Amino acid sequence: MSITATDAARGLAGVDERLQRFFDEKEALAGDQGEHFVALWAALRRASIGGKRIRPSLVLHTARELGCDRPQAADAVAAAFELLHTAFLLHDDVIDGDTRRRGKPNLIGEFYAGARSHGVAERAALAWSSAAGILAGDLLLHAAQALIARLDIDEGRRLGLLDLLDRTLSVTAAGELGDVALSVGTATPSLADALTVTRAKTAHYSFQAPLQAGAILAGAGSREHDALSVFGHRAGIAFQLRDDLLGVFGDPAVTGKSNSVDICRAKLTPLVAYALGTEHGPRLRLIMEAGAPRDVDVASAREILMHSGACEFVEGLIDDHVAAAEAALREAALPETLHERLIAIAHEAGARSW
Amino acid sequence: MSITATDAARGLAGVDERLQRFFDEKEALAGDQGEHFVALWAALRRASIGGKRIRPSLVLHTARELGCDRPQAADAVAAAFELLHTAFLLHDDVIDGDTRRRGKPNLIGEFYAGARSHGVAERAALAWSSAAGILAGDLLLHAAQALIARLDIDEGRRLGLLDLLDRTLSVTAAGELGDVALSVGTATPSLADALTVTRAKTAHYSFQAPLQAGAILAGAGSREHDALSVFGHRAGIAFQLRDDLLGVFGDPAVTGKSNSVDICRAKLTPLVAYALGTEHGPRLRLIMEAGAPRDVDVASAREILMHSGACEFVEGLIDDHVAAAEAALREAALPETLHERLIAIAHEAGARSW
Numbered sequence: 001m002s003i004t005a006t007d008a009a010r011g012l013a014g015v016d017e018r019l020q021r022f023f024d025e026k027e028a029l030a031g032d033q034g035e036h037f038v039a040l041w042a043a044l045r046r047a048s049i050g051g052k053r054i055r056p057s058l059v060l061h062t063a064r065e066l067g068c069d070r071p072q073a074a075d076a077v078a079a080a081f082e083l084l085h086t087a088f089l090l091h092d093d094v095i096d097g098d099t100r101r102r103g104k105p106n107l108i109g110e111f112y113a114g115a116r117s118h119g120v121a122e123r124a125a126l127a128w129s130s131a132a133g134i135l136a137g138d139l140l141l142h143a144a145q146a147l148i149a150r151l152d153i154d155e156g157r158r159l160g161l162l163d164l165l166d167r168t169l170s171v172t173a174a175g176e177l178g179d180v181a182l183s184v185g186t187a188t189p190s191l192a193d194a195l196t197v198t199r200a201k202t203a204h205y206s207f208q209a210p211l212q213a214g215a216i217l218a219g220a221g222s223r224e225h226d227a228l229s230v231f232g233h234r235a236g237i238a239f240q241l242r243d244d245l246l247g248v249f250g251d252p253a254v255t256g257k258s259n260s261v262d263i264c265r266a267k268l269t270p271l272v273a274y275a276l277g278t279e280h281g282p283r284l285r286l287i288m289e290a291g292a293p294r295d296v297d298v299a300s301a302r303e304i305l306m307h308s309g310a311c312e313f314v315e316g317l318i319d320d321h322v323a324a325a326e327a328a329l330r331e332a333a334l335p336e337t338l339h340e341r342l343i344a345i346a347h348e349a350g351a352r353s354w
Numbered sequence: 355m356s357i358t359a360t361d362a363a364r365g366l367a368g369v370d371e372r373l374q375r376f377f378d379e380k381e382a383l384a385g386d387q388g389e390h391f392v393a394l395w396a397a398l399r400r401a402s403i404g405g406k407r408i409r410p411s412l413v414l415h416t417a418r419e420l421g422c423d424r425p426q427a428a429d430a431v432a433a434a435f436e437l438l439h440t441a442f443l444l445h446d447d448v449i450d451g452d453t454r455r456r457g458k459p460n461l462i463g464e465f466y467a468g469a470r471s472h473g474v475a476e477r478a479a480l481a482w483s484s485a486a487g488i489l490a491g492d493l494l495l496h497a498a499q500a501l502i503a504r505l506d507i508d509e510g511r512r513l514g515l516l517d518l519l520d521r522t523l524s525v526t527a528a529g530e531l532g533d534v535a536l537s538v539g540t541a542t543p544s545l546a547d548a549l550t551v552t553r554a555k556t557a558h559y560s561f562q563a564p565l566q567a568g569a570i571l572a573g574a575g576s577r578e579h580d581a582l583s584v585f586g587h588r589a590g591i592a593f594q595l596r597d598d599l600l601g602v603f604g605d606p607a608v609t610g611k612s613n614s615v616d617i618c619r620a621k622l623t624p625l626v627a628y629a630l631g632t633e634h635g636p637r638l639r640l641i642m643e644a645g646a647p648r649d650v651d652v653a654s655a656r657e658i659l660m661h662s663g664a665c666e667f668v669e670g671l672i673d674d675h676v677a678a679a680e681a682a683l684r685e686a687a688l689p690e691t692l693h694e695r696l697i698a699i700a701h702e703a704g705a706r707s708w
Contacts, residue, residue: 026524029524030524030528033524033525033528033554034528034531034532034535034550036528036531036532036535037527037528037531037532040531091488091489091492094488095481095484095485095488097481115538120538120539124537124538125538127449127451127534127538128534128535128538130449131449131530131531131534132531132534134445134448134449134488134491135445135527135530135531137488137492138445138491138492138495138523138527139523139524139527141492141495141496142495142496142499142519142520142523145496145499145500145503146499146516146519146520148503149499149502149503149516150513150516159504162500162503162504165496165500166496166500169492169493169496170380170383170384170387170493171387173391173489173492173493174384174387174388174390174391176485176489177388177390177391177394177485177486177489178388178390178391180481180482180485180486181388181390181482183478184469184474184478184479184481184482185474196388200387
């Protein structure tokens with residue numbers, strides 16, 4: 001993503017330093033609490049490295065360009081959003097039974113492999129690694145709020161950020177629950193249900209909340225705050241819809257993730273929900289419900305998604321959301337550099353190949 | 355427990371009111387986020403009801419008797435400890451695969467039964483209920499800190515309570531991880547390992563931390579704070595060791611929990627770890643590792659625990675910890691009513707039959 005590859009890396013040094021200091025402190029304290037706990041914190045540090053830092057970047061650039069006078073507080077909030085992201089990924093991985101992320105074993109996969117190499121039976125190693133994933137997520141979920149609760153800023157901004165975090169946790173947990181409900185449901189999920197999950201599970205905490213956090217840090221007025229909120233909502237949905245397309249049609253060498261897992265897992269994205277509602281639906285359902293589809297079945301599912309009009313439909317939705325994001329920004333008189341940057345982010349969120 | 359049955363219930367009305375208000379607010383907000391999320395909050399309210407309120411009672415009585423001038427803040431902290439307790443129980447239940455607690459289906463059991471009654475297959479219903487348990491715990495873990503982060507008290511006390519919560523989360527998560535490690539380990543766990551888990555997983559957050567929270571709320575001096583900390587540490591261990599004995603020899607009608615599950619699950623408490631180190635160890639190991647022991651095997655395990663000297667050993671440990679708890683209190687000049695009350699609590703923690 002050029003927003004991270006070019007200028008987002010610029011200015012994120014403070015966040016990286018804050019995160020390193022955080023993990024240094026936690027690992028030092030963990031020493032009193034047994035080897036497994038030390039290993040857990042070391043794995044948590046690895047889990048938080050290698051991400052694209054999209055959320056911290058949104059927090060920081062918004063805060064700075066709207067005139068935030070507390071750079072250290074902004075770094076801490078940006079770090080908190082990265083920890084929150086890692087916490088959500090960890091619990092999502094436990095819930096989905098995923099043992100890999102970003103092309104490598106994730107924390108759960110590491111703990112599983114470690115136990116197996118010590119002779120632990122498969123079932124016990126699964127229980128162990130899943131427990132490690134739950135506890136690891138708990139630690140970071142707590143840590144994200146702990147950073148915000150200790151901010152050395154005026155009470156109004158601190159409470160505003162705490163309220164935002166409450167809302168973020170609630171929306172994201174509801175989205176995750178809705179996502180699991182779609183995958184276990186007996187009824188055919190509607191396109192509307194699938195879109196609700198898209199919005200709640202990822203778009204809110206990845207785009208809307210970080211932008212709102214930046215606005216709160218800068219003490220922005222309600223007009224700017226509202227515009228950023230609508231912008232983030234729309235850009236976040238575009239980002240997630242593109243993610244769904246890349247999860248089926250992307251190049252794993254570029255995205256760093258499989259382009260068959262979503263089909264194999266019968267993941268009910270808006271893309272799939274649309275196709276299921278067309279005349280091609282029954283064929284797609286057969287493939288996706290078959291349990292462990294072969295490569296040739298995955299290829300068929302891809303063709304169905306193309307021919308059913310689902311891809312076109314989702315591409316159209318992305319365009320609509322990017323346009324709505326742009327329109328929202330015009331409602332507020334943001335500094336020009338921030339305005340331009342956000343427009344570029346919205347376009348990239350919808351058009352990226354990574 | 356007489357400490358809850360007699361005078362602890364007195365004065366807990368503020369906490370109960372605070373918790374009801376908390377759940378009212380959350381359920382009202384959940385309405386926007388789908389039926390499953392509403393059901394999750396309703397189940398969370400049920401999960402938080404019916405406990406013995408031991409932790410809120412320790413917070414409140416300590417705070418009040420040491421002269422805390424902010425009763426509403428004390429109620430909020432007491433409520434936070436109850437939410438934290440429920441959060442830990444939920445994630446512990448997910449980790450252990452438990453679907454019942456306090457003689458009824460727990461939140462996970464409720465979600466499982468609900469899915470099954472809607473025709474969801476067993477495996478999918480298990481995944482769904484486990485996801486619900488993880489997310490439910492996340493919500494309360496977050497909520498406990500959210501209450502403390504918003505306390506309307508001076509910054510010194512607020513930061514002191516946030517630090518205490520950090521430490522509590524860390525110690526408890528490490529204890530839980532250690533507990534799972536004992537149950538999946540390939541090596542025979544030592545008695546020392548089992549005692550470390552006892553201390554970390556339960557004693558800290560159930561006794562030591564609530565007492566410290568009360569001291570912080572009251573602005574107590576370091577001498578009182580330290581005495582309460584040591585007292586809570588010792589009384590908490592006595593409480594948990596008694597819990598282990600009741601988990602094998604207790605009357606389910608009084609304790610509200612099974613007295614065979616710990617043996618069936620091969621739970622490596624200090625009681626069991628001691629027995630495994632005696633000449634009776636191999637027989638006990640055979641029973642506990644057999645998978646699904648019959649009633650007659652559970653009865654044999656009980657006899658082995660008696661004859662190996664393990665019960666006597668644990669009873670002796672309990673006496674030592676209760677005595678050490680008493681001795682710690684003598685180091686501080688606490689108000690007489692608090693002193694007497696805590697002595698009674700330590701004795702009851704070690705001697706209770708419930």
